[in-house]
Amino acid sequence: PPAVRTSITSRYEMVYRSTTAREEAALGAASAREADTALHPLQDASLGSLTVYVVPETSSLLPQGVSVYVGKHRSALVRAGGGLAARPAPLGSSVVAARPASALTGCGSLAGYEITFSLLNPDPKSHAVDWDIEDAVNRYVQPILDKLSLVANFSVDSQILYYAVLGVTPRFDKESSSFLLSTHSLPHVINPVEARLGSSAASLHPVLNFLLYVPEHSHSPLYIQDKDGAPVSTNAFHSPRWGGIMIYNVEAPASPQVSLPLHVDVDMVRVMEVFLAQLRLLFGLSREELPPEFLLESPGNEGLADWELDRLLWAHTMENIATVSTTLTSLAQLLDKIGNIVIKDDVASEVYRAVASAQSAMAELATGHLHSAFQASKEAVTSSERAFFDPSLLHLLYFPDDQKFAIYIPLYLPMSVPILLSLAKIVRETRQRKKEPTKMD
């Protein structure tokens, strides 16, 4: 988080031009979505830019009542007429520049993340659960992680845990004949499970856990209740910087005589829809409230719209630069305070590199090159962290001068008193002898 005095000024550069013939052809498509897909290869959209097409008021491209449509890639369609001047500014800022709620920004965001998918089966006697996680990860999760690979490195694991129970007993609700977990008992669900997840052994990187819980036969079906008492449609909840949990209910068998264990094939698409939404929320990419005339295209299988990626990069770059400045300032303050600290050469070179990278990041940001600015800021943060957390900078190892006095004076002062007095005696005697050289009888 930036220090008190930083302020951020954003500047938008707007370029106006008329559409090319091919863009006109693309805009003649039937619906906004098709127009968007047709326009995508025609743009030379670089990271951080947004192309806004103004369509005539009577165009049928945008549905009724919608005047702004934001696509999956970096383009938007705006209906002309009616206070056009006011539109680009809100569009630009709300779509491009607004800072996403920084749920996952922090010094751990540099190195990488470890994403773990866990299937919790507390009742293997009743349910034999199968999930095709590898295929689901390749089809649905990998695309969004590939897009986010600019921001951080990711590694994905999965595991199945048996006999892992939730820490909370759900209540039975007679009206819906189902079990309910209330909102205020949700925070206590995570802790008993976490010890068994093995997340600490995985790596030094922060771990994001996505848990799929298949309730026991005696506690099926299990729903999460929101504040108003209605069951939540996704049956899932998440915790910032930790991950998410989804409860997957197995339908009760038609006939009670069916032999247990029931074989359950998890519907990975339903599960991944929720998990990917939680992943986006954990990264701060939530859909904020826009006025009803705006229509945002859902990113679909790609998971992440290009302009959302831009937003994330902007936010990360700014945060990185702010972090670098605070780190280096506090390092300088530490060095001022302890006068005789020894700075090793590699610490010094890291500091120089951090400063140079931060300056280049600012320069790139000023000209609008988002990608190189982000890379430079990432390098700057890595260098500054390495310099700050160098093990040799422990202030304990460097004695201040007053401590040296405090230790040696009580030891040597009493001892040196007779020595100094004797020295004085010697000097006096030598002088006396010199004064009477001829005392000879």
Next chain:
Amino acid sequence: MARSAATTAPALQKRDFKQALQGLARPRGLRCVTKRLARLRAGAPARGPPGEHDGRRTQRRTGRRPHLPRPEAAARRPHMRGGHSPPPFPAAAEAGTLRRRRGKMAAAVPAVGCVRAAAALLLGCCGAALASGVQDQAEQFFRSGHTNNWAVLVCTSRFWFNYRHVANTLSVYRSVKRLGIPDSHIVLMLADDMACNPRNPKPATVFSHKNMELNVYGDDVEVDYRGYEVTVENFLRVLTGRIPPSTPRSKRLLSDDRSNILIYMTGHGGNGFLKFQDSEEITNVELADAFEQMWQKRRYNELLFIIDTCQGASMYERFYSPNIMALASSQVGEDSLSHQPDLAIGVHLMDRYTFYVLEFLEEIHPASQTNMNDLFQVCPKSLCVSTPGHRTDLFQRDPQNVLITDFFGSVRKVEITTETISLDRDLAGFESKLPKDELATEPLKYAEQFPVAQIIHQKPKQKDWHPPGGFILGLWALIIMVFFKTYGIKHMKHIF
């Protein structure tokens, strides 16, 4: 005239807001409310929307993350809609300048105010927070903003007769684990091993109550720093994060800016220092500096420091970083006493302060709403003989609003997931754009665990001989010279 009205307008009370809210037909934004309020109080039109005062007062009180919407911020930045809080400090500066300018141009204010209010009405009014939304945000403001919990529990004394310090630390460890903090988030440092000490008549146990009622050692204690690894240097390295890269993850404090950390220290202490391992000390200045280093790097959101030693209050005297709350078992000049000896084990089992803290914590369960004020009352002088102290001036929230489980437990913030992405089931998997490099997987094998051949044939390393340093030489030369000068050089021939 307008200026005098401005200076005599009384400050607004909460009840005025309530009145204004009750009179509205439908919920409106804060800007509408405050404008209506201004109209209600017909004597103070020139001051402008009064809500700015309250917004700014709240802003200053927290200094960090204000959650109440700021009407003037919404007015000045019409494009930033929808629940994003703008960067707080520039807004506060703007609010300040706004007010100052208003004070100067008192005559022009009514016109300006009307125009500004109209603009604000248009932009920020009906889309902004509802009355209940303001309530929610106010509630959120008083709750801690942490997302994870860490605990650093340190016992600094060794030897069998300091059994009680290990028992103290283990009982806090046990409470903290029971209330939900996982082992991966606890750094436990025990300077000596009591459970497997040869003098322990009941091996593998550490008791905290007389008659061996409660074994705090339990079945799954995970000690991170044990024995001689508990040094001042290691402790400071854990706190500041300057650890060598080879340190395993369980020995690191991987906290971030949203972590609440509990630090518990026990042992023998004095006025301004705490003794480690009978051979070194950590001073209160070093501890305060370490906390400041943590704050500079935002390694904690809030910190609770508990110390159970003699003259413990001296250790928290020098703290100067924000968001630290400290508790100590005794004041400067007082000794912390131990609780009760067990005749079968032969040593004192617990210290009084921690004994009563443990009793207090046994009543707490993960969902309890007990707050810090109760913890401050835990061991009165009648029970503890020493006077426990606490320090909350560096802490931003009121201790009344701080839950015990904010530090001792791990109650996570959860949100219900309401949105989903729609995925196309039939779409074939994307070809990954990144090249997957196929590493040749070579069979991995363990390194030689015990290289016997190397050890047997190892020659002892020759340590280079260094001549004694100048200071020692000079000192001896001085002493010898003075001796012989004083007593006469004739003694020399008897020596050599």
